[in-house]
Amino acid sequence: MIEMHDVAKTYPDGTTALSGINVVIDRNEFVYIVGPSGAGKSTFMKLIYREEVPTKGQLFVNGFNIGKLKQRKIPFIRRNIGVIFQDFRLLPKLSAYENVAFAMEVIEAPKKVIRRRTMEALELVGLKHKASSLPAQLSGGEQQRVAIARAIVNNPAVIVADEPTGNLDPETSWGIMKLLEEINFRGTTIVMATHNKDIVNTLRKRVIAIERGTIVRDEPKGEYGYDS
């Protein structure tokens, strides 16, 4: 599903965020990316959804060579990758329903299909009754659920979640994790960067630790391994 061969990323200002990254993430895996702040976790995630391009090495997502992708092809590979952020990134002027439906309008799906799938996604995240609420009228956990519904509505092969629980209280965080596990159970690969020790140590999954731009640890059902 995701393959990185000797991938490196150096930003234009000269800072090297990642180097010598070799990793293979299979279909249907659930992977935590852990490590101190500024270690390169976010860059690792950005490479997957092609916000950044590797400066060296080869990176395949879903069979596409991401580094060699033409500019106008980018939107099409993104449709197969759901992205979730710490700060939700919902369109503030659109209702929960419209935010989720937007991801399907983009692929020019028929209206009927949009309606059905959007409602299904909202139902899965438990927010069918708040479909017409604006993001500002929703709690943080609810906004993140809308973001998750948006990420899954197109049935992507991969979900990239960059600290999805970073802004949420522990209880809400567990709700979000249950949801992600459910989505993973239905067949979607999930790559999640996190600082949440409790979650990593309780809900045991593969753990990849990144420090100073390189992978220092990669173990199945691993532990968080840092103090905080």
Added chain:
Amino acid sequence: MTVRTYVRHLREGVKNVFRNGWMSFASMGSIVVSLFILGVFMLLALNVNKLADQIESQVEIRVYMDLNADKAKIEEVNRKIGRIPEVKKVTFVSKEEGLERLRQSLDDDARSALDGYENEHNPLPDGFDVEVFDPQKVAYVAKQIKAFNETDPDKPIYGVYYGQGTVEKLFRITNAVRNIGLVIVAGLAVMAMFLISTTIKMTILARRREIAIMKLVGATNSFIRWPFFVEGVLIGLGGSAITTAILLYGYSQLLKTTQYDLGLMMIQLSSVDEVSGFIAATLLSLGALLGIWGSTVSVRKYLKV
């Protein structure tokens, strides 16, 4: 792209105008303010132009025949003048009419001085009033009429007058006034563009995040651009429609309140009907163009993510 998608873009563009209520209002406001100033100067320029036209149209050529010229000769000159393409109208002015005109132009006391010059004692020559299509061509036409003498051994023309010297000065002034008006209007159009672009940049800046999110869920650039384009057109058209309405209403009120005073001064302003077509067409197309230009330029900047 399917028809359904175009309809969607159209709908989203319209919705966006209302969703971004205050920002739309601000952009429309800046369009109204700058186009209004532009429009006022356009009206001013139109009227100055009309005034210049009025003054210029009073310029005509007066041709005096030689006293010895007979009827046949006069007829011939009349026809020859009429054949010059720039000439609009030739009016024969007999010596009797000439005397009557002279009498009219004098005041009561001086008029008696003309007594005794009637009929066979009339010292004035026959002549023509010549009107020209383009007043700026009077000097050229006058020269052509004068040239009749060169081909005719009888030298039937005594003189050609059109206010030599004065007319040239008048045209210099009216042309200068026209050019200054044009420069001011052009300058204001540039200023309007600058003002509007700043506002639009601000509104787009506020929506940079929105564009980034659209890209993230896999929207193509054209998919993102279209609703902004529609929005730009709507705001531009809306703003310029409001401006046109205010401007034309204000102008009609101005005409109403000033027509008596200006009428006394023999000044006639352009009527609302005369200017409305030009003003509306210019402002509306300018508004739409500004809206389109603003939205495309600014969106393009944030599409490179």
